[in-house]
Amino acid sequence: MKLTPLLERRIIYLVLLIAVTIPLLIPIGWKTEVSYHVRMAYDLIEKTPAGKAVIISFDYDPSTMTELHPMAMSMIEHAWKKDQIIIATALWPQGPQLADKAFTEMLKKFPDKKYGVDYVNLGYKVGGMVTIQAMGRSMETVYPEDNSGTLYQDIPALKKIRTLKDISWISSLSSGVPGIKEWVMAGHDMNGVSVTGGTTAISAPGFIPYINSQNQLIGLLGGLKAAAEYESLLGLVGPASNKMDSQSIAHLLILVFIAIGNLKAWRKRKADREKNTLGVKNA
Amino acid sequence: MPEIMNVVGLYLGAFFTFCIFSFLYRDNPFYKFGEHVFVGLSAAYWLVYIFYKTLMPNLFTKLITDFSGNLILLIPAALGIMMLMRIHPKTTWISRYPLALVIGTSAGISILRYMQSDLLQQLTATMINPVVSGDGVTTIGNFLLIIGTICGIYFFYFSKKQEGVYAVPSKIGIWFLMISFGASFGYTVMARISLLIGRLEFLLKDWLHLIN
Numbered sequence: 001m002k003l004t005p006l007l008e009r010r011i012i013y014l015v016l017l018i019a020v021t022i023p024l025l026i027p028i029g030w031k032t033e034v035s036y037h038v039r040m041a042y043d044l045i046e047k048t049p050a051g052k053a054v055i056i057s058f059d060y061d062p063s064t065m066t067e068l069h070p071m072a073m074s075m076i077e078h079a080w081k082k083d084q085i086i087i088a089t090a091l092w093p094q095g096p097q098l099a100d101k102a103f104t105e106m107l108k109k110f111p112d113k114k115y116g117v118d119y120v121n122l123g124y125k126v127g128g129m130v131t132i133q134a135m136g137r138s139m140e141t142v143y144p145e146d147n148s149g150t151l152y153q154d155i156p157a158l159k160k161i162r163t164l165k166d167i168s169w170i171s172s173l174s175s176g177v178p179g180i181k182e183w184v185m186a187g188h189d190m191n192g193v194s195v196t197g198g199t200t201a202i203s204a205p206g207f208i209p210y211i212n213s214q215n216q217l218i219g220l221l222g223g224l225k226a227a228a229e230y231e232s233l234l235g236l237v238g239p240a241s242n243k244m245d246s247q248s249i250a251h252l253l254i255l256v257f258i259a260i261g262n263l264k265a266w267r268k269r270k271a272d273r274e275k276n277t278l279g280v281k282n283a
Numbered sequence: 284m285p286e287i288m289n290v291v292g293l294y295l296g297a298f299f300t301f302c303i304f305s306f307l308y309r310d311n312p313f314y315k316f317g318e319h320v321f322v323g324l325s326a327a328y329w330l331v332y333i334f335y336k337t338l339m340p341n342l343f344t345k346l347i348t349d350f351s352g353n354l355i356l357l358i359p360a361a362l363g364i365m366m367l368m369r370i371h372p373k374t375t376w377i378s379r380y381p382l383a384l385v386i387g388t389s390a391g392i393s394i395l396r397y398m399q400s401d402l403l404q405q406l407t408a409t410m411i412n413p414v415v416s417g418d419g420v421t422t423i424g425n426f427l428l429i430i431g432t433i434c435g436i437y438f439f440y441f442s443k444k445q446e447g448v449y450a451v452p453s454k455i456g457i458w459f460l461m462i463s464f465g466a467s468f469g470y471t472v473m474a475r476i477s478l479l480i481g482r483l484e485f486l487l488k489d490w491l492h493l494i495n
Contacts, residue, residue, distance in 0.1 A: 010307070010308065013307045016479075017479075017483075020476065020479055020480055020483055021483055021487070024480070024483060024484060024487055024494055025487065025493060025494060063478075065481065066477050066478060066480060066481030066484070067474070067477050067481075093329075093332050093333075093336060123336075124336055126337050126341075129392065129393075129396060130392060133392075181400075184400060185396045185397075185399070185400040186396065189396070189399055189400045189404060190396075200474050200477075201470040201471070201473040201474035201477060202470055202471050202473075202474035202475075204470050205463065205466055205467045205470055209405060209408075212404075212405070212408035213407075213408050213411050214404045214407055214408045216400065216404055216408075222470065223470065223473050223474060223477060224473065224477045224480070225473065243477070243480045243484065246476075246480050246483075247473065247476055247477065247480065250476040250479075250480075251472065251473070251476070254472055254476075
C-alpha cells in the first residue's frame with residue numbers, strides 16, 4: 001500500500017497522540033537536569049530576605065496555563081517558604097483570576113498565610129509598559145484598590161510599598177505582549193528592580209539575550225521543562241514534573257520522524273539523480 | 284446547581300476539544316462549529332470584560348462619583364467616542380485623530396525605552412572582558428557571544444559585496460543564525476507538545492478521572 005502525504009500525516013498525529021497519552025497514564029519518572037537559567041531565578045528568590053515584598057505578575061491567560069501555571073505555583077511556594085510578601089499583578093485581563101486560582105491551590109499547603117498580610121491580588125491594569133512606568137512613581141496611584149475593592153492604604157501588606165523601587169524582585173509569567181519585556185524595560189532598566197520570569201517555550205529564545213552582564217533579566221523559566229526543573233529544585237514532584245515524561249517521549253518521537261523524513265528526502269533525491277544520469281546516457 | 288454547571292462545563296470543554304481535534308482528520312462541520320463558537324465567545328467576553336474592568340473603574344465610576352474633580356477624563360472619553368466613528372463610512376475620518384494620538388504617543392514612549400533596553404544595554408552587555416580566569420566554559424561562552432554578535436550583524440551589512448575575505452564573517456554569521464533558528468524550532472516543538480499535553484490532561488484527569 002502506498003502512503004499518501006495525507007495518510008502519512010494522520011499516522012504521525014495518531015502515533016504522537018498515543019506517545020503523549022501513555023506516559024500520562026503510566027508515568028516513567030525520568031529525572032530532569034536543572035539548567036543554569038532556572039537556577040539563577042531560583043537563587044534570586046532564595047537569597048531575598050524574609051518579610052520583603054515581591055511582585056508576581058500574571059501576564060497570561062488559560063490558553064498557556066499548562067506551561068505557566070506550574071511556574072506560578074512553584075514561585076508562590078518558594079516565596080512563601082522564604083516568608084516573602086507576594087503582590088500579584090496582571091498585565092493580561094484574565095491574570096487576576098489565574099492568580100486567585102494559584103493562591104487558592106497553594107493555601108492548601110500554607111493554611112496560615114493570610115490575604116492582605118502575606119499576599120495581595122492587585123488585579124489587572126491596562127497599559128503595559130506605561131502602567132509599569134507609573135508604578136515607578138506611585139503604586140497607589142496605579143492601584144487605588146485591590147482586585148476585591150479594598151483600598152490600597154487599608155491593606156497591611158502594602159503599608160511600606162510606595163513605588164516599584166520598594167519591591168525586591170519581580171517575576172513576570174508571560175505568554176506574550178505585554179509581559180517580561182515590558183517588565184525588563186520599565187521595571188529593571190528604569191527602576192533598577194531585579195526582574196526574573198517564566199515564559200512559554202515558544203517565546204523563550206527571544207528573551208535569553210536579556211540574561212546578560214547588565215542583569216536585565218535574572219534567569220528565565222522557558223516552557224514546561226523549566227517549570228519541572230524549578231519543581232525539582234524545590235524538591236517537589238509537581239504538575240510540570242508529571243508532564244515531562246510525555247514531553248520527553250514526544251521529543252524523541254519527533255526526532256525519529258525528522259530522521260525518517262530526511263532519509264526519505266535523501267533517497268528521493270538520489271533516485272532522481274540516477275534517473276537523470278540514465279536519461280543523459282540514453283540520449 | 285453550581286455542581287451541575289461544573290459537570291456541564293466539563294462535558295462542553297471535552298466536546299469542543301474533540302471538535303477542534305477533528306480538524307486533524309479533515310475539515311468538517313464540527314470543527315467549524317467549534318471555531319465559530321470560540322470566536323464569538325471571545326469577542327463577547329472581551330467586550331464585557333473591557334467594559335467592567337477598564338471603562339467602569341477608570342472612567343464611568345470616577346465621573347459619576349466626582350465629576351468636577353475628574354474633568355480631565357472627558358478628553359480620553361471624547362477620543363474614545365471619536366474612535367467609534369469608524370463604524371460609519373461618512374465619519375471614519377474622525378477616528379484618524381485619536382488613532383494618530385495613540386500611534387504617536389506609543390512611538391514616543393517606545394523609542395526611548397527600546398533604545399535604552401534593546402540597543403544600549405544589549406551593546407554594553409557584549410562589551411566585556413571575555414577571559415574569566417579559572418572558568419573555561421564562561422570564557423568560551425563570552426568569545427562565542429562576541430563573535431556571534433559581530434558576525435551576525437555583519438551578515439546584514441549589504442553596502443559591500445560579500446566575497447573573498449569579506450564573505451568569511453558573513454558565513455560564520457549564517458552558522459550562528461542557523462543554530463539560533465534551530466533552537467527556536469526546538470522550543471516551538473516543546474510549546475506545541477505542551478499544549479497537546481494540557482488538553483490531554485484535561486480529558487484524562489478532569490473529564491474522565493483516569494489520572495490523579
